[in-house]
Amino acid sequence: xxxxxxxxxxxxxxxxxxxxxxGRVLPPRTAAWTLTTASxxxxxxxxxxxxxxxxxxxxxxxxxxxxxxxxxxxLGAGDPVPPAVGPALAAVVLALLAAAAHHAQRDVRDMLLxxxxxxxxxxxxAGLIVxxxxxxxxxxxxxxxxxxxxxxxxxxxxxxxxxxxxLAHEESHLRHRHHLFVALSGxxxxxxxxxxQCARQVRLATERWADxxxxxxxxxxxxxxxxxxxxxxxxxxxxxxxxxPPRQVLVAGATDADLPGRVRALVGxxxxxxxxxxxxxxxxxxxxAVSALWAxxxxxxxxxxxxxxxxxxxxxxxxxxxx
Amino acid sequence: MAGVGHRPPGALExxxxxxxxxxxxPLTAAEVIExxxxxxxxxxxxxxxxxxxxxxxxxxxxxxxxxxxxxxxGPVDEIPAAxxxxxxxxxxxxxxxxxxxxxxxxxxLRPEDERELARLLGSPGRRRGRSS
Amino acid sequence: xxxxxGASPPRRGRGELEGEVLTVLWAADxxxxxxxxxxxxxxxxxxxxxxxxxxxxxxxxxxxRSPQGRAHLYAPARGQAESAAGLMHDVLGDQDHQxxxxxxxxxxxPEDAATLSELLxxxxxxxxxxxxxxxx
Numbered sequence: 001x002x003x004x005x006x007x008x009x010x011x012x013x014x015x016x017x018x019x020x021x022x023g024r025v026l027p028p029r030t031a032a033w034t035l036t037t038a039s040x041x042x043x044x045x046x047x048x049x050x051x052x053x054x055x056x057x058x059x060x061x062x063x064x065x066x067x068x069x070x071x072x073x074x075l076g077a078g079d080p081v082p083p084a085v086g087p088a089l090a091a092v093v094l095a096l097l098a099a100a101a102h103h104a105q106r107d108v109r110d111m112l113l114x115x116x117x118x119x120x121x122x123x124x125x126a127g128l129i130v131x132x133x134x135x136x137x138x139x140x141x142x143x144x145x146x147x148x149x150x151x152x153x154x155x156x157x158x159x160x161x162x163x164x165x166x167l168a169h170e171e172s173h174l175r176h177r178h179h180l181f182v183a184l185s186g187x188x189x190x191x192x193x194x195x196x197q198c199a200r201q202v203r204l205a206t207e208r209w210a211d212x213x214x215x216x217x218x219x220x221x222x223x224x225x226x227x228x229x230x231x232x233x234x235x236x237x238x239x240x241x242x243x244x245p246p247r248q249v250l251v252a253g254a255t256d257a258d259l260p261g262r263v264r265a266l267v268g269x270x271x272x273x274x275x276x277x278x279x280x281x282x283x284x285x286x287x288x289a290v291s292a293l294w295a296x297x298x299x300x301x302x303x304x305x306x307x308x309x310x311x312x313x314x315x316x317x318x319x320x321x322x323x
Numbered sequence: 324m325a326g327v328g329h330r331p332p333g334a335l336e337x338x339x340x341x342x343x344x345x346x347x348x349p350l351t352a353a354e355v356i357e358x359x360x361x362x363x364x365x366x367x368x369x370x371x372x373x374x375x376x377x378x379x380x381x382x383x384x385x386x387x388x389x390x391x392x393x394x395x396x397g398p399v400d401e402i403p404a405a406x407x408x409x410x411x412x413x414x415x416x417x418x419x420x421x422x423x424x425x426x427x428x429x430x431x432l433r434p435e436d437e438r439e440l441a442r443l444l445g446s447p448g449r450r451r452g453r454s455s
Numbered sequence: 456x457x458x459x460x461g462a463s464p465p466r467r468g469r470g471e472l473e474g475e476v477l478t479v480l481w482a483a484d485x486x487x488x489x490x491x492x493x494x495x496x497x498x499x500x501x502x503x504x505x506x507x508x509x510x511x512x513x514x515x516x517x518x519x520r521s522p523q524g525r526a527h528l529y530a531p532a533r534g535q536a537e538s539a540a541g542l543m544h545d546v547l548g549d550q551d552h553q554x555x556x557x558x559x560x561x562x563x564x565p566e567d568a569a570t571l572s573e574l575l576x577x578x579x580x581x582x583x584x585x586x587x588x589x590x591x
Contacts, residue, residue, distance in 0.1 A: 119549040122403040123410075125340045125380050126333030132399045148337065152399060155345045160338075160360040167337050168330075175331065217330060379562070401558070407550055408558035410471055411543045415567070417478040422570050423536030428543050429574045436552050441575045443560040444568055 002298045005053060007291035008045035011284060012194040015042060022281065023201030027271040028208035030278055031201065032178070036185045038285045039198045043100075043188035045292035050093050052299045057086025059303070070306035100191035107183045111142060118143030127174070128167070130155065136233040138166055140173040148174070157233050162226035165214040169223070172213035178206035204258050208265055215266060224266040231259045335363075335371050340380060344399050349384060349392035379409030472500075474542050476508045477517060481535050486521060486528035517541060 015038060023031050056075060058064055060083040065072035076083070118141055121129050131137075133151035141147045148170040155163060173179070182203050189199035215223040265271075342358050343350065350358065352369045359368075372393050375381040382396040396405050418424050429437065479495050480487070493505040509529050512518035517538050520527040531538060547555055563571065 116549070120551070122407050122548070122550040122555075124403050125375065125378070125406065126336040128337040128340055129403060130341065130344045130399050150341065152345055155341050160342060160358055163341055164334075164338055164359075164361070167334065167341065171331055171334065171337075217334070379558075397558075401554065404551060404554035405558045407546055407548075407555045408562055410474075410546045411555070411559050412562050413471070414474045414539050414542045414546065417474055418481070418535035418539040420534075420536050421567060423534070424539040424543075425567065425570055426574055427536050427540035429571065431540060431544055433552070436556060437575060439553050440556055440560065440571065443557055444572045444575065 002295055002302075004291045004295035004298060005049035007295075008042060008049050008288050011038075011042045011288040012046050012192055014284070015039065015198045016194040016196075019195075019198040019201045022277065023205055025271065026205075026274055026277060028205045028212055030273065031205035032181050032209055034278060034281050034285075035198050035202050035205065036181045036188075038281060039185045039188035039192075039195045039202070041285050041289050043192040043195060045288045046192050046194075047093065047096065048292045049295050050089060052295060054086050054089040054093055056299060056302075057081065057083050058090060060086070068307075069310050070303060071309045072306075074306040074309050075302060096191050096193075100187060103187055103190035107187065111179070111183075114142045114146075115144070117141060118145075118147050121147055121149075124148075127171075135237040136230070137237065138170060138230060138234070140170040142174070142177075142179045146174040153237075154230065154233065158226060158229055161218055161222045162229060165218045165223040165226040166230055168217035169210040169214040169226075172210035173206070175213075176206075176209065178210065181206050204261070207258070208262055211262055211266055212270065220266045224263045227259065227266065228263055335367070336375060339368070339371050339375060340395075340402075343381060343393060343395055346394070349386075349394035351386065351390045351392050353390075355393065377409075379405045472504070472508055473512060473517075473545075474539075476505065477512065477531060477538050477542065480518060480529060480531045481538075483530075486530040488523065488526055488528055490526075492529070515541070515545075 015035075019035060022035065026034065059068060059070065060072040060076045062072060065075070072083075121141075124147055127145060127147050129147050129149045131149060131151045134153050136151055136154035136157050138148075138150045138154045141149055148167060150166070150170075154166070158166060182199075185195070185199040185202040189195040211223055211227065214226070218226075338359060338361075339355060342355060346358070352365065352372055355372065356363060356365065356368050372381065372383070376383055376393070376396075379396055380402050381393050383391045383393045386392045395402060415421055415424055429440070432440065475496060476492055479492050483491075489502065489506045489509050492509065493500060493502050496505070509518060509520075509527075513520055513529070517532055518529050519532045520529045522528075533541075560568065560571075
C-alpha cells in the first residue's frame with residue numbers, strides 16, 4: 001500500500017461529510033456538475049486503488065508469488081497489512097462492482113422503458129402530453145426527445161402563471177438531461193456507499209436547477225407557489241393512491257423530496273457563484289484522479305522490482321525469515 | 324403580475340394547449356391571452372393558435388361576434404393520435420400522386436391495421452373530410 | 456395549411472421536418488445541396504439541422520447523394536409515393552395504430568376515402584407485409 005492510494009479514500013470521506021454543505025451553498029447548476037463529476041471520479045479512483053491494494057496483498061501469498069515470479073518480500077516491504085486481508089478486500093471490491101453493475105442494468109432498463117413509452121405516446125404538442133386524469137401529476141419522461149406529461153387535474157389545480165412555471169420546470173429537466181446527472185451520481189454511489197449523500201445532493205440540485213429555470217420564465221415567487229401547490233397536490237394523490245413514485249432515472253418529477261428547502265431557495269435570492277469552493281472542489285477531484293493514477297504507477301514499479309529481484313530475494317527472505 | 328419571462332422554444336404552444344385543455348368552452352384569442360396571465364402580443368398568440376389548428380390539436384369555430392373561438396379538436400386523451408394523423412395527412416398532401424402513396428401505405432400495413440382501416444372506412448358515422 | 460412564420464420557429468417533429476425536406480427534393484429539377492435546401496425552406500432552420508435530416512433520409516434510403524467537392528448533392532431515391540408512404544409509417548411509429556388511423560380516416564377527403572376503400576377491397580395481398588423496423 002502506498003500513500004497515494006489513501007487520497008481517493010480521503011476524498012470519499014470528504015464527500016461523505018461535505019456533500020450536504022456543498023449542495024446547499026453552491027448554485028444548483030454548479031452543484032449538479034461538480035458533485036456528479038466528483039462522485040464519478042472518486043468512485044472510479046477508490047475502486048481502482050482498492051483493487052490495486054487487494055491485488056498486491058494477494059500477490060504476496062507464497063503460492064501466488066511463485067506463479068507470478070515476483071518476490072513477496074519486496075512487495076510487502078514496509079507494509080504492516082498482512083496478505084490475509086487481500087481476499088477480504090477483493091471480495092469487497094467485487095461486491096461493490098456487482099452492486100454497480102446491477103444499478104447500471106436497472107438504469108438502462110428504466111431508460112429504455114421511458115424511451116418506449118415516449119414512442120408510444122407520440123410526439124405530442126411540442127413534446128407535451130396531457131392526460132385526462134383526476135389525479136394531479138406532472139413529470140418529464142426521458143427520451144430522444146423527451147416528453148412532458150401532465151394530468152388535467154394538475155392543470156386545473158394551478159393558475160396560469162404557475163402552470164407556466166410547472167411546464168418550464170419540466171422542460172428544464174429534459175433540456176439539460178438531468179436524468180443523466182442523477183443516473184451517473186447514483187451509479188457512483190452504488191459503487192462507493194460513501195457517496196450516497198453526494199448522489200442525493202445531485203438529485204436535489206437538479207430539481208433546484210429546474211426551479212431556477214422556471215423562475216427565469218416567470219418569477220421566483222410564482223415558481224415557489226407553483227412548487228408548493230403542485231407538490232402538495234401530488235403528495236396527497238400518491239398517498240391516497242398508494243402509488244410509489246417512479247424511479248428518478250425514468251422520470252424527473254416536479255414534486256420530489258425537500259420541498260421546503262426548494263421553496264426557501266426560491267423565496268431567497270439566487271445563490272452567488274462560489275468561485276473559491278468550486279475551484280477547491282475541482283482541484284480535489286483532479287488530485288484524486290492523479291493520485292489514483294500515480295498509485296497505479298507506484299504499484300507497477302514495485303511489481304517490476306519484485307520481479308527483478310525474484311531469484312535473489314527468495315534466498316534472502318527465507319534466510320532472514322521475513323515474509 | 325407574472326413577468327414577461329424568456330420562453331424556451333415550444334413553451335407557448337404548450338401553455339396554450341394546457342390552457343385550452345382545461346377550458347370549459349371554446350375561447351377567443353383575447354380570452355386565451357387573458358387566461359394566460361401574460362403580456363404577449365395578440366398576433367403572437369393568434370399565430371400559435373392557428374399553428375396548433377394546422378397541426379390538428381385545436382379546431383376553431385366562429386362565434387356570434389364573428390371572432391374565432393378555439394378549442395381542443397377532441398377529447399384531451401385523443402390529441403396525440405389526432406396530431407399524428409394530421410402529420411400523416413400532410414405527408415400525403417406533399418406528394419403529387421395521392422392514390423399511389425395511399426397504395427404503398429396500405430401495402431405496408433400490418434394485417435390488423437388493414438382490417439381496422441377497412442372497418443373505419445365502412446362505418447357510416449365517419450366524420451366529414453378535412454377542411455383546409 | 457401548414458404552420459406559418461410565427462414569432463419563434465416551432466419545434467417541429469422529425470417526421471414533419473423530413474417530409475418538408477423531401478418535398479423540396481421532389482420539387483427540385485435535379486440534385487441539390489444542403490445549402491440550397493436550407494435556402495428554399497428558409498424558416499430559420501439551421502444548416503446543421505438540414506444537413507442532419509438529409510443524412511438521415513439518405514440512411515433510410517429515401518434520398519440518394521452524389522459527391523460534389525467536399526459536400527454532397529441530394530435527390531429523392533424513390534418515387535414520391537413510396538417516400539410519402541414510408542414517412543407516414545415512420546410517423547405512425549409505435550403509437551396506438553387504431554387511434555391514429557381513426558383520426559386519419561376522419562380527416563380524409565371523400566375522394567381519398569374512396570381510393571382507400573377500393574385499395575382495401577382489392578385482391579388479397581401476401582399475408583406478411585414488410586415490417587418496418589423502427590429506427591429510433
